[in-house]
Amino acid sequence: MQSEYVLELSNIRKAYGENVVLNGVSLAVKPGEIHALLGENGAGKSTLMNILFGMTMIHETGGYEGTVKISGEEVSFTSPNDALSAGIGMVHQEFMLIPGFTITENIKLGREDTLPTVLSHLFGKSLERLDHAKMDSDARKSLDAIGMGIEEHTRIMGLPVGYMQFVEIAREIDKLGIKLLVFDEPTAVLTESEASQLLDVMKSIADKGIAIIFISHRLSEIMTAAHGMTVLRDGELVATKPVVETSVTEIAELMVGRSIDNLGIAQEETFAGKPVALSIRDLHVDMPGEAVRGVTFDVHEGEIFGIGGMAGQGKVGVANGISGLFPADGSVEVFGERLDLLKLGDALDKGLAFVSEDRRGVGLLLEESIAHNIMFRVMATRQDFLSSFGFAKLLDAGKMNKHAQDMVELLDIRCHGYRQKVGTLSGGNQQKVCLAAALTMKPRLLIVSEPTRGIDIGAKELILNYLTKLRKEEGLTVIMISSELAELRSLCDRVAIVSDGKIVSILSPNASDAEYGLAMSAIAPADPDNEKGGVQ
Amino acid sequence: MSSLSEAKAEQPSILHTVQKAAADFGLPRVIILTTFIMLFVLAGIFNMNLPSFFGDVLRRWGMWGILVLAMVPSIQSGIGPNFGITVGILGGMLGAVLSIEMRSAGVFDFITNATMFGISTAMAAIVLGVFFASIMGALYGMLLNRVKGSEMAVSVYVGFSALAIFNIVWALIPVRTSTLILPATGSGLRQMINLTDDFGGAFDGLFRFQIGDMTVRLGLLSVFFVCCLLMWLFMRSRLGMMMSAAGSNPAYARASGINVDRMRILGTTISTALGAVGIIIYAQSFGFLQMYNAPQFYGFTVVASVLIGGATVKRARIFDVLLGAFLFNGILTIALPLANVMMPDVPGVPEMLRLIITNGIILYALSKAKGGR
Numbered sequence: 059m060q061s062e063y064v065l066e067l068s069n070i071r072k073a074y075g076e077n078v079v080l081n082g083v084s085l086a087v088k089p090g091e092i093h094a095l096l097g098e099n100g101a102g103k104s105t106l107m108n109i110l111f112g113m114t115m116i117h118e119t120g121g122y123e124g125t126v127k128i129s130g131e132e133v134s135f136t137s138p139n140d141a142l143s144a145g146i147g148m149v150h151q152e153f154m155l156i157p158g159f160t161i162t163e164n165i166k167l168g169r170e171d172t173l174p175t176v177l178s179h180l181f182g183k184s185l186e187r188l189d190h191a192k193m194d195s196d197a198r199k200s201l202d203a204i205g206m207g208i209e210e211h212t213r214i215m216g217l218p219v220g221y222m223q224f225v226e227i228a229r230e231i232d233k234l235g236i237k238l239l240v241f242d243e244p245t246a247v248l249t250e251s252e253a254s255q256l257l258d259v260m261k262s263i264a265d266k267g268i269a270i271i272f273i274s275h276r277l278s279e280i281m282t283a284a285h286g287m288t289v290l291r292d293g294e295l296v297a298t299k300p301v302v303e304t305s306v307t308e309i310a311e312l313m314v315g316r317s318i319d320n321l322g323i324a325q326e327e328t329f330a331g332k333p334v335a336l337s338i339r340d341l342h343v344d345m346p347g348e349a350v351r352g353v354t355f356d357v358h359e360g361e362i363f364g365i366g367g368m369a370g371q372g373k374v375g376v377a378n379g380i381s382g383l384f385p386a387d388g389s390v391e392v393f394g395e396r397l398d399l400l401k402l403g404d405a406l407d408k409g410l411a412f413v414s415e416d417r418r419g420v421g422l423l424l425e426e427s428i429a430h431n432i433m434f435r436v437m438a439t440r441q442d443f444l445s446s447f448g449f450a451k452l453l454d455a456g457k458m459n460k461h462a463q464d465m466v467e468l469l470d471i472r473c474h475g476y477r478q479k480v481g482t483l484s485g486g487n488q489q490k491v492c493l494a495a496a497l498t499m500k501p502r503l504l505i506v507s508e509p510t511r512g513i514d515i516g517a518k519e520l521i522l523n524y525l526t527k528l529r530k531e532e533g534l535t536v537i538m539i540s541s542e543l544a545e546l547r548s549l550c551d552r553v554a555i556v557s558d559g560k561i562v563s564i565l566s567p568n569a570s571d572a573e574y575g576l577a578m579s580a581i582a583p584a585d586p587d588n589e590k591g592g593v594q
Numbered sequence: 595m596s597s598l599s600e601a602k603a604e605q606p607s608i609l610h611t612v613q614k615a616a617a618d619f620g621l622p623r624v625i626i627l628t629t630f631i632m633l634f635v636l637a638g639i640f641n642m643n644l645p646s647f648f649g650d651v652l653r654r655w656g657m658w659g660i661l662v663l664a665m666v667p668s669i670q671s672g673i674g675p676n677f678g679i680t681v682g683i684l685g686g687m688l689g690a691v692l693s694i695e696m697r698s699a700g701v702f703d704f705i706t707n708a709t710m711f712g713i714s715t716a717m718a719a720i721v722l723g724v725f726f727a728s729i730m731g732a733l734y735g736m737l738l739n740r741v742k743g744s745e746m747a748v749s750v751y752v753g754f755s756a757l758a759i760f761n762i763v764w765a766l767i768p769v770r771t772s773t774l775i776l777p778a779t780g781s782g783l784r785q786m787i788n789l790t791d792d793f794g795g796a797f798d799g800l801f802r803f804q805i806g807d808m809t810v811r812l813g814l815l816s817v818f819f820v821c822c823l824l825m826w827l828f829m830r831s832r833l834g835m836m837m838s839a840a841g842s843n844p845a846y847a848r849a850s851g852i853n854v855d856r857m858r859i860l861g862t863t864i865s866t867a868l869g870a871v872g873i874i875i876y877a878q879s880f881g882f883l884q885m886y887n888a889p890q891f892y893g894f895t896v897v898a899s900v901l902i903g904g905a906t907v908k909r910a911r912i913f914d915v916l917l918g919a920f921l922f923n924g925i926l927t928i929a930l931p932l933a934n935v936m937m938p939d940v941p942g943v944p945e946m947l948r949l950i951i952t953n954g955i956i957l958y959a960l961s962k963a964k965g966g967r
Contacts, residue, residue, distance in 0.1 A: 383849055403851015412849065420845045425909060435850045438836050453830040 063130070064089050064237050064269040065110075065146075070124035072105055072116070079105050080122070080293045087238065087286070092260060092270045094280040094301065096313055097290035098368070098543075098578070103273055106290070107240060111141045111148065129237065145237035147230035149244055153222045157215040162190075162197040164214055165229040171196070200228040203266075204259040220252030224259070231263060239263065240271045245279060246370075257283045275368055277306045277579040289313055310575020314543055329358035329551060334391075335503055335535040336380075341388035343372070343379030350375040350386075351559030357503075362529055362536045364550030364567075366543050368578060372559040373539050374415055377507045381405050381412040383420070392503060406439045411501035413492045415508035415539070417485070421492040424481030428473060429462030431480050432494045439499075465494040470520060486517025493521060497528075504528075507539040522549055543574055622958050626902050626921050626951070633928045640935050645808035647928055653798075654923035656814035657879045658899065660821050661872035661892065662919040664865045665900040669910040670829070671861020672841030672854070673738050673745045675900065675959075677893040680753035681734050682727040682869020684760045689723025690874055690883050691767065691774065691783065694792050698771035712796030716878055719793060723870035730756070731866025735859030746907070746960075753893050764885050787883040793874070794881045814879055821871065826912050828864075837861055842908070891952075898922060898952040901959040925951065 065087045072080040080102045087093045097103050108115065109122050112135025116122060125132055128144050135141045155164050171193050172178075172186035197210045206224050214222060223244060230239055241260065245253040253276075260283055264270055272284055280287060281301060289296040289312040296312050336357040343350035350372040357363040367373040379386035380397070382405050390397040398404045405412065414420040422431055433443045437453070443461075445454040462476035469490040473483060480491050489509060496504060506525070510518040526549060528534045540546050546553045547567040554564045555577035562577045638644055661679060668676035696702065697715050705711045734752060741748045764783040769775060773791060776782045788794070800813025828834040840847040840857035847854050873892075877883045900910055903918020926948055933943035 381849065382851075383845075402848065402853060406851045414849060416845070419843075420849050423839055423843050423846055425842055434835065434839060437832060438839070438850045438852060441832060444832055447827070450827065450831055452827060453835065 062088060064128065065271075066125075066127040066130075067106070067110070068125050068127075070106065070109060070122055070126075072102075072109060072122040074119050078293060080109075083124075083290065083293070083295045085288050085298070087269045087271060089237070089267045089269050090264050091286055092264050092272055092284045094284035094287035095271055095273045095290070096275070096280070096287060096309060098313055098541075101290040101313075102293040103290060105293075107148075107242070107271075107273075110135075110146065110240070111138050112136050113138060142233070145233075145235045146240070147233060147236050147238070148240045148242065149223070149226050149230055150242060153226055155214045155222055155225060158213065160211050160213050161201070161208065161225055161228075162193050162210045164225055165197045165200060165210075165232050166193045167229075169233070196232055197228070200232040203231060204228055204262065205255075218252075220248050220255070223248060223252070223256065227256075227259060227263070231268070236268060238269045238271065240273070242273045243275070244272075245274060245276060253279065275579055277309055277576070277581065280309070281306060306576065306579070306581065307572045310579060310581075311570070311572040312575075314571045314575040314578065329361040332358040332360060333393075335359045335361070335393055336537070337389075337391040338376075338380070339389040341376065341379055341386060341390060343375040343384055343386045345372075345375040345378050345384040348372050348375035348378070349559050350379055350556075352388075353556070353559070353561055355554060355561060355564065357535060357537060359535055360529060360533045361552070362525070362538060362550045364546035364553035365537065365539045365556060366541070366546045366553055366574075366578075367556035367562075369541060371557045373556040374507055375559070376556070377412060377505045377537070377539050378414075380410070380505065381414075383414075403439060406435065406499070409499075409502040411435075411496035411499040411504050413489075413496045413504070413506040413509060415511060417488050417492055418481075421495075422480050422488060425479060427462075427477045428466065428471065428480055428483075428491055429458050429476040431491050432462050432465055432476075432498055433458045435495055436498050461498065465498070469494055469524065484514070484517075486513035486521075489513050489517060489521060493524070501534070503535045503537070505537045505539070508541065509538065510540065510542065510545060525549065543578075547574075620904055622902060622955055623904055623917075623921075626925065626955075630921055630924050630928075633925060633932060636936075637928055637932050640932065642931060642935065643807055645806050647931070649808040649810065651920070651924045651927045652815065653809070653811055653879065654927055655920050656811060656818045657876045658896065658923055659818035659872075659915070659919045660868060660875050661896045662899045662903075663818075663821055663825055663912070663915045664868035664872055665896060665905065666825055666829075666865075666910045666912065666915060667837070667861045667868070668865035669900070669905060669907065670838045670841045671858050672844065672908075673735075673749070673858055673862055674907045675746065675897040675905075676749055676862070676865045676869075677746060677897055678734060678749035678753040678756070679865065679869040679872075679893045679896055680889050681730050681756045682866035683873040683889045683892060684756055685725075685727025685730055685866065686719070686723035686870030686873035687760070687883065687885065687889075688726050688763075689721070689870060690719040690793075690877060691769065691787075692722050693719035694771050694774055694787070694789075695769055697792055698773075709796075709799065712793050712799070712878075716793035716796040716874060719874045720871055723874055724867045727866045727870035728863050731863035732859055734866060735862030738862055739855045739858055750893070754890070757887065757890055761886055783885050785885055785888075787885065789877060789881055789883055793878045796878045797875065798879045811879070814875070817875055821868070822912050822915065829912075833860070894952050894956065895922070895948075898955045901955050902951075907959055922951065 063086045067083065067085040070080055070083045083102065083106060095103055110126065114137065117136060126134065133144060156167070171189040173189045175185060175187050178186040194210055201208065201210060204224055204227055206228065208221065214225065230236060244256055248256060257279060260270055260272065272280065274280060284301045286298065286300050287309065288298045289309065291313065334356050339354050341350055341353045347370055353376055365373045365376060375384065378384045379399065380390055382399060382402055386399040390399060392408045392410055395408055397408060418424060423434065436442045437444060443454050443458050444451040459476060465471070466473065466476055471487050471490045473487060480488055483491065509521050522545065525536055525538070529536055538546065538550060550567055552564050553567060555562045555574065557578065557580035562580055565573055565577060637647060664679055664682065665675050668674065693715050696718060702711055702714050705714055737752065738745050738748065767783060769783065773788055774783055776784050797813040797817050798811045801816065802809065802811050802813065829838065836852050837857045837860055839850065840852055840854045841861065844854045847857070873889065899918040899922040900914055901918065902921050903914035903916070905911065905914040905918070926944060929947050930944040937943055
């Protein structure tokens with residue numbers, strides 16, 4: 059008798075060096091079940107799937123602990139091919155299709171049906187010819203199974219995005235003996251109607267007895283399609299429940315809720331009466347992977363304004379658009395002055411400093427010294443740190459070094475001295491250099507994007523404390539963009555949650571976990587005015 | 595027992611330091627430096643006139659120096675080593691030809707002092723050359739902005755194409771000076787233009803002195819050093835620093851409000867203009883202006899020189915120019931007479947050596963360019 063589960067993961071633990079990314083996670087899926095896997099970015103979903111598929115990077119970094127069972131048999135995949143032959147398939151978020159090939163050819167790629175020829179008798183199987191008839195009929199069967207009426211000879215090139223997704227699925231279910239399919243955020247790139255069609259397809263696949271692991275952060279989809287669900291948070295298993303026994307609010311709470319006590323929650327303070335420091339109206343930013351589609355908000359002087367949301371939803375795009383790094387459209391006013399979004403460096407000229415999320419790519423000159431990095435932007439935009447030398451103005455090394463030394467001490471930048479190249483510093487210290495450079499601009503408005511990404515706890519604390527201190531002592535207005543909700547809530551006066559390029563809601567740091575969770579899943583909280591209107 | 599294990603633990607760390615120091619200095623520099631010293635020792639063993647050789651090395655250092663220096667602005671601004679330095683050289687040659695025409699028209703006749711006469715004609719050639727080279731350099735820079743990512747390949751072909759176009763110019767340019775005109779046809783320029791009546795030796799003759807058999811052309815070297823100093827100062831100016839930032843990290847430069855494309859054009863223009871200066875200094879020392887295809891492979895020579903000095907295709911310092919130009923020319927200068935003594939029956943050994951070093955070092959640098967740091 060076989061096990062009742064297709065897949066059983068038990069007590070999975072995985073660490074990269076000393077960083078534990080998964081701890082004691084278990085997951086079991088029955089045949090025909092659609093099982094939702096939920097969690098914020100970095101909760102460990104991808105790592106869990108990588109373990110399941112035997113991705114090489116898992117083994118290169120020391121393997122994992124715990125057991126993986128397929129249909130009751132313990133397995134340990136060492137390559138994705140092992141997983142595929144055991145009947146596990148994956149529908150990728152980015153399509154793995156060849157545009158110039160037909161749908162049939164894409165479905166059958168690598169598993170072509172062939173007929174023997176004269177040459178193949180002599181030289182082996184690689185010279186057999188393709189059995190087009192059989193391939194076409196197989197492809198047809200798979201396409202029909204998911205209710206896709208399209209001609210199987212059509213080339214992929216030029217198909218709508220939704221169709222490509224369906225071809226991916228057709229390819230997976232065409233594989234013989236497929237038992238389990240993983241859908242990784244399959245609806246992220248689809249329109250609403252395509253998404254609902256996809257959910258129907260998933261249900262019909264499940265009805266055929268194939269188990270599905272469904273990764274999504276759109277909670278409404280999970281409520282409609284999934285049977286069971288598992289929530290991960292910070293690498294730990296939070297809950298496993300049948301979907302019928304839970305609600306959107308509860309799932310949201312489970313995903314977000316965390317030991318806020320560590321960081322605390324910011325004192326609520328209202329800035330509504332204060333003058334407006336930054337006024338944004340209908341901002342659109344064309345940043346690949348972080349598109350912003352119409353964002354409107356005001357930030358008041360002295361406020362710390364947070365922007366949160368899942369990766370790829372556009373929160374980072376807001377900052378990059380304002381700073382003029384990506385093409386943007388809309389109205390942005392800084393202290394009443396209109397920014398020219400198309401003019402390079404206009405934001406810098408108007409007293410706005412930006413600490414980019416891409417430290418090494420945008421934030422620093424890695425081959426230059428700490429001192430050079432700290433003074434460079436001020437030198438370039440305001441001609442500071444220069445001294446007259448005959449007819450020319452040259453770098454004032456004395457002033458640069460003195461200022462750098464001050465900054466190194468102030469922000470506790472751990473280095474051999476301000477002459478050290480920033481490329482050799484640790485992430486946290488590089489971030490401090492970025493911050494020092496931004497502060498050297500003496501900005502009136504500071505935008506920090508992902509200030510604590512990839513840095514150690516000590517540096518994290520120092521940077522966060524310093525931002526609070528600056529606001530308190532110098533009345534600096536700060537916009538902080540972060541994937542870490544807890545961080546935003548510990549620091550900010552208000553937190554805007556962005557999803558799909560738009561602001562879902564602007565929340566108080568005291569708002570409940572559920573409210574945050576729902577906003578992250580693009581479900582706006584019921585607006586009291588609307589509710590009244592609804593009653594009438 | 596414990597002391598033994600301690601010693602064992604220490605050993606790799608010392609080895610590591612040595613390896614790191616060697617890696618920082620760069621393997622090719624080590625090889626070239628060793629070759630140079632070895633050749634010098636060999637020359638001594640064969641009883642050759644070392645001081646005289648050393649004087650020649652110094653001279654060639656000054657001759658090539660400014661052309662090598664022209665690599666600094668191009669590398670720093672992000673377009674990489676400027677193989678198309680030929681464009682600047684052609685501008686300089688045009689300036690020199692015009693300066694010679696002016697001289698024969700009597701423009702400089704009011705200057706009676708022979709030294710001042712030479713320097714004036716040279717300066718006229720430099721000013722005109724820089725003028726033409728700057729215009730061509732700016733256009734060349736605009737072209738390079740359209741081919742980001744393959745600047746090195748494109749610059750090689752820009753150099754070759756410009757050379758071909760100017761070959762037509764040289765053949766058709768209407769000149770009156772007898773030292774310029776090809777005697778056989780009565781029209782078009784000569785292959786080798788004798789500069790004795792113009793700026794030949796204008797700077798070489800300046801502050802020239804002997805130490806035993808060694809001739810030091812201090813005038814020539816001074817011009818080179820002054821150019822290096824000016825470049826060093828420029829790199830510490832706001833514009834220079836902005837240009838370097840644009841080359842080292844374009845995204846960073848953009849975030850600092852710098853127009854990266856404009857900085858690249860600036861770097862290309864300065865590099866090309868320096869090419870014009872460089873060829874005039876080269877020609878005045880050589881005594882002849884070599885026309886037509888002569889400068890075809892100068893680009894490779896100067897790129898190799900700066901790379902030997904320790905520059906990469908992304909970063910170059912003035913020190914790399916000084917060291918690179920010295921080592922490259924040093925080896926070739928000593929190798930020539932040495933080869934004649936050691937292998938009198940094999941012709942062209944120094945030329946082979948030059949090609950091996952030039953192309954080998956460029957190959958090495960290119961292989962390091964990607965996937966390196």
